[in-house]
Amino acid sequence: MAERFEAILISRDEAKKQSVAIVELGLDDLMEGDVVVRVRQTTMNYKDALALTGRAPVVRRWPMIPGVDFAGEVAESRHPDFRPGDPVLLNGWGVGETHYGGYAGYARVKGDWLIHRPAGLTAEQAMEIGTAGYTAMLCVMALERYGTKPAAGPVLVTGAAGGVGSVAIALLARLGFEVIASTGRTAEADYLASLGAAEIIGRDELSGPVKPLAKERWAAGIDTVGSTTLANALSMTRYGGAIAACGLAGGMDLPASVAPFILRGISLLGIDSVMAPRARREEAWARIEAELDLGKLAAMTRRIAFEDIPEAADDLLAGKVRGRLVIAVP
Numbered sequence: 003m004a005e006r007f008e009a010i011l012i013s014r015d016e017a018k019k020q021s022v023a024i025v026e027l028g029l030d031d032l033m034e035g036d037v038v039v040r041v042r043q044t045t046m047n048y049k050d051a052l053a054l055t056g057r058a059p060v061v062r063r064w065p066m067i068p069g070v071d072f073a074g075e076v077a078e079s080r081h082p083d084f085r086p087g088d089p090v091l092l093n094g095w096g097v098g099e100t101h102y103g104g105y106a107g108y109a110r111v112k113g114d115w116l117i118h119r120p121a122g123l124t125a126e127q128a129m130e131i132g133t134a135g136y137t138a139m140l141c142v143m144a145l146e147r148y149g150t151k152p153a154a155g156p157v158l159v160t161g162a163a164g165g166v167g168s169v170a171i172a173l174l175a176r177l178g179f180e181v182i183a184s185t186g187r188t189a190e191a192d193y194l195a196s197l198g199a200a201e202i203i204g205r206d207e208l209s210g211p212v213k214p215l216a217k218e219r220w221a222a223g224i225d226t227v228g229s230t231t232l233a234n235a236l237s238m239t240r241y242g243g244a245i246a247a248c249g250l251a252g253g254m255d256l257p258a259s260v261a262p263f264i265l266r267g268i269s270l271l272g273i274d275s276v277m278a279p280r281a282r283r284e285e286a287w288a289r290i291e292a293e294l295d296l297g298k299l300a301a302m303t304r305r306i307a308f309e310d311i312p313e314a315a316d317d318l319l320a321g322k323v324r325g326r327l328v329i330a331v332p
């Protein structure tokens with residue numbers, strides 16, 4: 003095992019000013035846990051970009067190695083489910099927030115947080131999917147549990163050209179749903195159509211004043227934007243439909259009325275990936291392995307170098323990143 007390895011460390015000075023540096027660490031510098039993983043691949047999600055820039059209080063322990071996702075193989079284990087060499091992946095559980103995360107050559111974590119990487123996915127593909135893709139699958143599963151079927155009508159996906167949005171479109175299209183993709187980047191229309199979007203609408207159609215009820219347009223939706231966008235999406239959902247809400251790229255607030263709930267029987271399904279129970283994670287990853295078109299996954303991914311992580315965070319928050327970012331860890 004390597005004596006020393008590279009890590010990205012976010013620190014804060016006495017004035018609470020945040021800085022990001024690439025440092026060299028040893029295994030003794032890592033936090034407690036019963037499994038050590040040699041991290042091979044990681045990714046950048048919206049939350050990682052918030053942590054790196056300090057734009058939102060994602061980091062709750064200082065200093066911190068960010069990276070809410072990683073894939074690699076077990077190097078050492080005292081956990082009964084994992085042995086050295088096992089391919090594993092991790093999403094969430096506070097990793098990259100309160101526990102050192104995936105932007106390092108090694109991670110020491112609780113084995114209970116790890117899942118065995120599905121055999122049909124490489125470490126790189128697992129990170130092309132990442133928390134964003136796994137959350138997209140949790141949204142799809144929530145709509146299915148609610149009873150949403152393709153015959154009910156189209157499904158809206160907001161923040162369509164982002165990570166969650168891109169994977170959600172590919173999954174829904176594969177399952178036979180007609181997808182309406184809402185984006186601020188209409189120049190990405192061909193990309194969204196290639197993922198399976200049947201119709202593309204401008205983000206502005208959902209960012210205007212919110213009416214209690216508006217013309218019914220979709221049977222269901224997956225919302226990554228929150229705020230006015232989610233409020234408008236609810237008011238435009240057909241009678242008896244549901245929106246799975248997972249994101250806040252447009253804001254944390256929800257300027258909605260109760261009208262869609264009490265007059266159209268609409269449901270709002272909350273989606274959390276971070277603390278989702280292990281059984282649901284394993285189900286989501288098994289379904290991703292079976293149902294996600296890996297060709298489309300490759301088309302939505304860009305690779306960046308480990309040292310370019312800090313810079314990429316600004317681009318991601320500025321909405322300039324299409325799909326997913328993947329990073330090989332040295």
Ligand code: NDP
Pocket residue numbers: 046047048049133134137160161162163164165166167184185186187205226227231247248249250251252253273274275276318319321323325
């Ligand atoms: P990305 O940055 O990849 O995608 C977000 C997309 O939202 C952008 O690409 C853009 O899409 C759209 N967008 C950005 N800013 C605005 C804005 N001001 N108004 C309207 N639309 C906007 O992020 P991810 O896909 O990784 O994550 C999406 C959201 O989901 C984030 O808020 C993230 O925190 C959340 N999330 C939540 C999880 C959970 O467990 N609940 C897990 C994973 C993510 P376009 O250009 O097409 O308009």
